[in-house]
Every structure is written in C-alpha cells, then in structure tokens.
Amino acid sequence: MLKRACRLYWRAARLRCPNCGGRPVFLTWTHMSPNCPVCGLRFERGERGYWVGAYFFNLMTMETVFTVWFLVFLVATWPNPPWDTLQREITVLMLLVPIAFFPFSKTFFLAFDLLVRPATEEDFSAPQEASPLKRQEDKPPRAAGD
Numbered sequence: 596m597l598k599r600a601c602r603l604y605w606r607a608a609r610l611r612c613p614n615c616g617g618r619p620v621f622l623t624w625t626h627m628s629p630n631c632p633v634c635g636l637r638f639e640r641g642e643r644g645y646w647v648g649a650y651f652f653n654l655m656t657m658e659t660v661f662t663v664w665f666l667v668f669l670v671a672t673w674p675n676p677p678w679d680t681l682q683r684e685i686t687v688l689m690l691l692v693p694i695a696f697f698p699f700s701k702t703f704f705l706a707f708d709l710l711v712r713p714a715t716e717e718d719f720s721a722p723q724e725a726s727p728l729k730r731q732e733d734k735p736p737r738a739a740g741d
C-alpha cells in the first residue's frame with residue numbers, strides 16, 4: 596500500500612499520469628487532457644463535480660504555505676516584525692500559489708483517488724468522438740424534397 600502510494604504520488608509530482616506514468620497529462624498549464632495518452636485512463640472519473648477534490652488539495656496547499664510563511668516570518672523578525680512587508684508578501688503568495696500548484700492539485704487528487712478507489716475497466720473507456728460516417732448515420736433521413 597505504501598509503495599503503491601509513493602509510486603502514484605511520485606508520478607503525480609512530475610505531472611504524469613498517476614496510473615502509468617505517461618505524459619503529457621496537461622495540454623497547457625490549466626488545461627488537462629481528458630485521457631492519458633498512454634494507458635487511456637479517463638482523468639475525470641465519471642462523477643459530476645469530480646475536481647472539487649483537486650480544489651480542496653489546492654486550498655490546503657495554499658493554507659499550509661500561508662501558515663509556514665507567516666510563522667517563519669514572525670520567528671525570523673521577532674520582536675519587531677514589519678507587518679506591512681508581511682502583508683505584501685502574503686498577498687503575493689496567496690495569488691501565486693494556487694496558480695503554480697493548479698496542475699499538481701489535479702494530479703495529486705487523481706493519485707489520491709486511484710489509491711482509495713483503484714481504476715476499473717470503466718475508467719479506461721475513452722469517450723468516443725463521432726466519426727464522419729457515424730455522424731451521417733445519426734442524422735434523420737432527408738425528406739424527398741431536400
């Protein structure tokens with residue numbers, strides 16, 4: 596279990612598919628591919644609001660960074676902490692950390708989810724993009740006057 600957790604999180608920390616280590620998982624910094632290009636794992640695993648867990652990971656990271664920065668700053672500058680400097684630094688951090696951690700929050704959440712709810716066959720069923728032939732079949736038959 597611990598070895599599996601380490602493997603999943605190590606892959607997630609490198610922004611790879613936690614399931615197989617494949618990449619690229621992200622097309623841009625904020626846009627995640629719908630499936631793993633190597634193993635085909637569907638990243639949004641079938642539940643509405645799935646990524647709320649990733650937001651939670653991002654929020655927890657931001658709060659941890661805030662707390663650590665605040666305490667280190669106070670200890671380093673005690674007994675006369677420059678409050679204005681602290682306020683500016685915290686504000687900049689709170690703006691940058693969620694953006695910088697955004698893709699990691701998704702891969703870490705996916706690793707966590709795979710740890711507690713291992714992938715099944717359904718997770719690898721890639722959404723089918725309709726081919727041109729399929730689309731023609733889906734259209735209703737034309738009326739004779741068209």
Ligand SMILES: [Zn+2]
Pocket residue numbers: 612613614615616617631632633634635636
């Ligand atoms: Zn994969």
